Amino acid sequence: MNWITNYVRPRINSIFSRREVPENLWTKCDECGTMLFHRELAENLNVCTHCDHHMGITPRARFEALFDGGIFVDVKVPAPIADPLHFKDQKKYPDRMKAAQKKTGEKEAMLVAEGEIGRTPVICAAQDFSFMGGSMGMYVGNAIIAAAQRAVDLKRPLILFSAAGGARMQEGILSLMQMPRTTVAIQMLKEANLPYIVVLTHPTTGGVTASYAMLGDVQIAEPNALICFAGPRVIEQTIREKLPEGFQRAEYLLDHGMLDRVTSRTKMREELIGIVRMLMGLPPAITGELPKPDDMPAIEKPKNTPSK
Amino acid sequence: MTQYLNFEKPLAEIEGKAEELRAMARQNEEMDVEQEAKALDKKASDLLVELYKSLTPWRKCQVARHPERPHCQDYISALFTEFTPLAGDRNFAEDDAVMGGLARFNDQPVMVIGHEKGNDTKSRIERNFGMARPEGYRKAIRLMEMADKFGLPIITLVDTPGAYPGKGAEERGQSEAIARSTEKCLQVRVPLISVVIGEGGSGGAVAFATANRVAMLEHSVYSVISPEGCASILWKDAEKMREAAEALRLTAQDLAQLGVNDRIIREPMGGAHRDRDAAIKSVGAAISEMLAELAKLSGDKLVQQRRKKFLDLGSKGLAA
Numbered sequence: 001m002n003w004i005t006n007y008v009r010p011r012i013n014s015i016f017s018r019r020e021v022p023e024n025l026w027t028k029c030d031e032c033g034t035m036l037f038h039r040e041l042a043e044n045l046n047v048c049t050h051c052d053h054h055m056g057i058t059p060r061a062r063f064e065a066l067f068d069g070g071i072f073v074d075v076k077v078p079a080p081i082a083d084p085l086h087f088k089d090q091k092k093y094p095d096r097m098k099a100a101q102k103k104t105g106e107k108e109a110m111l112v113a114e115g116e117i118g119r120t121p122v123i124c125a126a127q128d129f130s131f132m133g134g135s136m137g138m139y140v141g142n143a144i145i146a147a148a149q150r151a152v153d154l155k156r157p158l159i160l161f162s163a164a165g166g167a168r169m170q171e172g173i174l175s176l177m178q179m180p181r182t183t184v185a186i187q188m189l190k191e192a193n194l195p196y197i198v199v200l201t202h203p204t205t206g207g208v209t210a211s212y213a214m215l216g217d218v219q220i221a222e223p224n225a226l227i228c229f230a231g232p233r234v235i236e237q238t239i240r241e242k243l244p245e246g247f248q249r250a251e252y253l254l255d256h257g258m259l260d261r262v263t264s265r266t267k268m269r270e271e272l273i274g275i276v277r278m279l280m281g282l283p284p285a286i287t288g289e290l291p292k293p294d295d296m297p298a299i300e301k302p303k304n305t306p307s308k
Numbered sequence: 309m310t311q312y313l314n315f316e317k318p319l320a321e322i323e324g325k326a327e328e329l330r331a332m333a334r335q336n337e338e339m340d341v342e343q344e345a346k347a348l349d350k351k352a353s354d355l356l357v358e359l360y361k362s363l364t365p366w367r368k369c370q371v372a373r374h375p376e377r378p379h380c381q382d383y384i385s386a387l388f389t390e391f392t393p394l395a396g397d398r399n400f401a402e403d404d405a406v407m408g409g410l411a412r413f414n415d416q417p418v419m420v421i422g423h424e425k426g427n428d429t430k431s432r433i434e435r436n437f438g439m440a441r442p443e444g445y446r447k448a449i450r451l452m453e454m455a456d457k458f459g460l461p462i463i464t465l466v467d468t469p470g471a472y473p474g475k476g477a478e479e480r481g482q483s484e485a486i487a488r489s490t491e492k493c494l495q496v497r498v499p500l501i502s503v504v505i506g507e508g509g510s511g512g513a514v515a516f517a518t519a520n521r522v523a524m525l526e527h528s529v530y531s532v533i534s535p536e537g538c539a540s541i542l543w544k545d546a547e548k549m550r551e552a553a554e555a556l557r558l559t560a561q562d563l564a565q566l567g568v569n570d571r572i573i574r575e576p577m578g579g580a581h582r583d584r585d586a587a588i589k590s591v592g593a594a595i596s597e598m599l600a601e602l603a604k605l606s607g608d609k610l611v612q613q614r615r616k617k618f619l620d621l622g623s624k625g626l627a628a
Contacts, residue, residue, distance in 0.1 A: 084625030209483035229483035230473030
């Protein structure tokens with residue numbers, strides 16, 4: 001028996017434990033603590049299948065689920081000058097940028113894409129909260145201007161998914177100046193009579209809320225998203241009292257007349273297609289199984305892009 | 309009696325001594341202290357020049373917040389005639405943190421709007437320390453619309469720590485009000501001139517300062533966040549406001565390099581509060597020059613110029 005317990009069993013165990021177990025197969029829901037299988041969670045757009053809690057989602061994952069067949073083309077965003085103030089706190093700003101780029105695999109905190117949703121051509125922009133808190137700096141400003149310009153050029157609606165802690169302090173006043181800059185972009189859309197739909201996701205705060213994220217023709221929010229100008233902690237410190245339950249959450253804002261709708265992420269696509277098609281005067285979307293799109297996405301070739 | 313800032317303490321001592329000497333001399337006629345007092349005066353004024361020659365960004369913040377600095381109200385009563393305050397946002401309330409109304413500037417009818425911080429405990433509370441609620445911005449939107457309709461140039465005076473972070477303000481849409489105010493600034497087809505007279509605090513300032521011409525007083529500041537707020541977020545220590553003020557580049561001089569403000573208005577030696585009349589006069593001169601610069605532009609041109617000014621921002625950074 002000793003031979004079996006002391007030699008064979010450990011060998012068998014070690015063979016099995018040595019087998020590579022991919023990490024992050026399971027994700028714990030921040031809200032209800034349920035362990036969720038990664039594939040199931042991704043299929044449900046990072047919404048907990050148990051308690052419907054909306055967890056963060058990257059712009060790319062969102063776009064893959066949003067656009068027909070997961071096909072979209074990135075809209076080119078002009079690069080701003082890097083680190084205009086030579087900002088340094090405990091870390092240098094360029095180092096923080098590099099860390100964020102490594103962590104997310106993205107260039108910056110906003111992704112702009114063109115493609116079709118329910119066979120409706122649109123431009124979409126989404127902010128990436130995992131990239132330095134989605135903060136609005138010159139790049140995000142340029143991204144919104146590029147998105148609006150592209151929408152005007154192609155006469156398409158713009159759908160913007162906001163998520164940000166606010167302005168990017170490391171760009172100082174130039175981040176603040178993205179408030180008027182992005183407002184100009186939204187005005188270009190409005191002058192062209194093109195729909196501008198804002199989907200506010202958790203969290204959208206500060207200067208972002210006080211500019212492009214509040215200027216939509218239609219304002220939709222994801223459930224329980226924190227949406228505010230000043231954060232709850234700042235307010236509690238100022239007025240020295242506890243804030244009511246659900247304060248500054250999407251449903252609270254809906255009650256106070258600040259939003260048109262609160263819509264679950266899993267139903268968002270359908271809803272956006274409906275709204276955009278009505279505002280564009282298009283016939284109802286065809287529901288049900290659509291034939292797979294052809295190899296090439298049914299979108300115009302972007303101008304000024306050199307062929308590969 | 310001047311209120312001295314912390315870094316002005318050595319100056320306070322010298323000026324205090326001179327004052328004391330003169331007081332003694334007044335009681336005792338035989339004493340002749342004038343020469344000594346004059347020497348102290350000279351020393352004080354030299355020190356003042358020395359102190360103000362190169363104020364650090366954090367010291368500038370303190371000067372910009374000096375309680376005796378001329379406020380919106382002071383500029384309006386000195387530079388404008390027939391000021392007729394107009395109140396209320398027509399939706400919910402009147403907000404005393406924002407003053408606004410019709411007035412004449414050099415006899416020309418204009419709309420003037422600005423943040424008012426108040427000048428004593430009572431008025432500071434009434435004015436909510438210059439922190440506007442949504443109603444303040446909505447009133448400003450209403451007045452800008454009126455100015456646009458009747459072709460009156462708009463002059464805004466910016467002096468706010470920021471928009472008020474309160475429960476009601478949030479419930480009534482602080483962010484929406486600021487966004488719409490900025491939007492309105494970009495839409496009006498009349499000249500829009502903005503002067504940052506003290507603190508340009510974040511979104512609360514942008515809502516008024518999205519203008520054809522932005523001028524800043526020499527020791528005023530304009531920033532995305534207060535140095536204290538920035539320090540507590542990035543340094544995790546609100547006491548690091550000096551470092552934060554340095555890093556944020558919030559002085560009129562740095563911002564002019566970035567193209568945020570078009571001109572810097574010189575202040576009297578030792579800051580606007582040491583010679584309020586002179587400071588107010590310089591602001592008046594700057595406003596009339598800026599109005600003249602814009603007088604010939606059509607409505608379309610004004611809108612275009614304003615848009616272009618902001619779209620072009622960020623094309624140049626600061627020298628290393």
